Amino acid sequence: MIGKLQNILKRDGFLLALANIASRLRSGIRSRFAAHALNAPGIFLGGHSIIRGARSISFGRDIHVGCGIWLEAVTEYREQRFTPTITIGDRVSFSADVHISGIDRITVGNDVLMGSRVYISDHGHGLYNGECQSSPSTPPTHRALGGGGPVHIGDNVWIGDNVVIIGPVTIGPGAVIGANSVVRKDVPPNSIAAGVPARILKQFHDARNQWLGI
Numbered sequence: 001m002i003g004k005l006q007n008i009l010k011r012d013g014f015l016l017a018l019a020n021i022a023s024r025l026r027s028g029i030r031s032r033f034a035a036h037a038l039n040a041p042g043i044f045l046g047g048h049s050i051i052r053g054a055r056s057i058s059f060g061r062d063i064h065v066g067c068g069i070w071l072e073a074v075t076e077y078r079e080q081r082f083t084p085t086i087t088i089g090d091r092v093s094f095s096a097d098v099h100i101s102g103i104d105r106i107t108v109g110n111d112v113l114m115g116s117r118v119y120i121s122d123h124g125h126g127l128y129n130g131e132c133q134s135s136p137s138t139p140p141t142h143r144a145l146g147g148g149g150p151v152h153i154g155d156n157v158w159i160g161d162n163v164v165i166i167g168p169v170t171i172g173p174g175a176v177i178g179a180n181s182v183v184r185k186d187v188p189p190n191s192i193a194a195g196v197p198a199r200i201l202k203q204f205h206d207a208r209n210q211w212l213g214i
Contacts, residue, residue, distance in 0.1 A: 045069075046096070053084065056102075060090035060110065068097040074123075077103075077145050084122075089155070094118075104167070105150040112153055115161035115179065122167040123148040154189065174204065 043059060046067035051057070053073030073084040082103040089110035096116040100106060104122045126134035126143035134143040149168025153159075157171055160179030171177065171187045178194025178201075187193045190204040192211060202211040 053086075056084050057086040057088070059088045060092065062091045063088060064093045066094050066096040066098070066116070069094055070097075070099040070101075072101045074101060074103045074145065078142070080145060082145075095161075102151075103145055104148070105152075106167075107150075107152045109153055109155035109157065109173065111155055112157045112159070114159045115163070117162045118159055118165075119163070120151055120153075120165045121148060122151050124166065 042062040044064045046065050046069065048068045049065060050070045050072070052071070053075055056073035056075065057071065071086070073086050075082055075084065080103075084102040085105050086100065086102045087107045089108055089112065091110060092108055092112045092114075094114045095118075098114055098116070098118045098120075100120045102122050106120060106122055123145045124147045125140045125145065126138075127147050128134060129147070148166055151165060151167040152170045153165075154171060154173035154175065156174045157177070158175075159165075159171075159177045160181070162180045163177050163183065164181070165171070165177075165183045169183055169186055171183065172189030172191070174190040175187045176192045177183060177187065177198065178192065180196070181194045181198040182196045183193065183198045185197065187198065188200065188203065191200050192202040193200050195201075200214050202213050204211050
């Protein structure tokens with residue numbers, strides 16, 4: 001313990017180290033309350049976090065949530081009513097400013113790592129195909145929610161910074177999503193996808209134990 005404190009002081013200096021220690025103590029208290037309220041054993045919840053619709057959200061164990069997460073299961077929006085489910089697996093790590101919003105179904109598997117400023121949603125503001133499309137004269141906040149579909153993220157997925165994922169989409173186990181990508185189509189297991197829109201760049205070959213280009 002003393003050695004760890006000495007390392008923090010050496011790395012950050014006294015005042016910054018003191019501020020970091022105080023922040024960790026506050027986070028620890030907040031996390032204990034969150035673990036009890038959310039029935040999420042071992043959750044670490046960063047500051048400035050917003051969790052809404054918790055009755056429709058289930059958490060696994062040992063989850064690390066960076067600061068500024070906005071996690072919302074939307075049960076009603078104006079005249080619309082929804083029955084969403086958001087499921088977070090075990091040992092999931094969210095970096096700063098992740099935003100997840102669901103009106104239908106969003107599933108995040110075990111051992112998923114998300115970078116900062118990731119946006120995941122199973123809907124959008126407005127309907128832009130099919131019948132009863134939204135009018136541009138209607139303010140976006142007044143448009144119906146919809147136009148998407150379920151999002152499923154498999155185990156051991158790594159999602160880079162600034163990624164946008166809009167359902168319906170399935171990201172298979174072991175996949176990697178490159179930073180700044182927009183995912184609107186399924187990503188196969190054990191593959192690397194990147195770009196706007198994201199496309200498959202590499203897949204892992206077990207026989208050669210390598211990621212090989214497509």
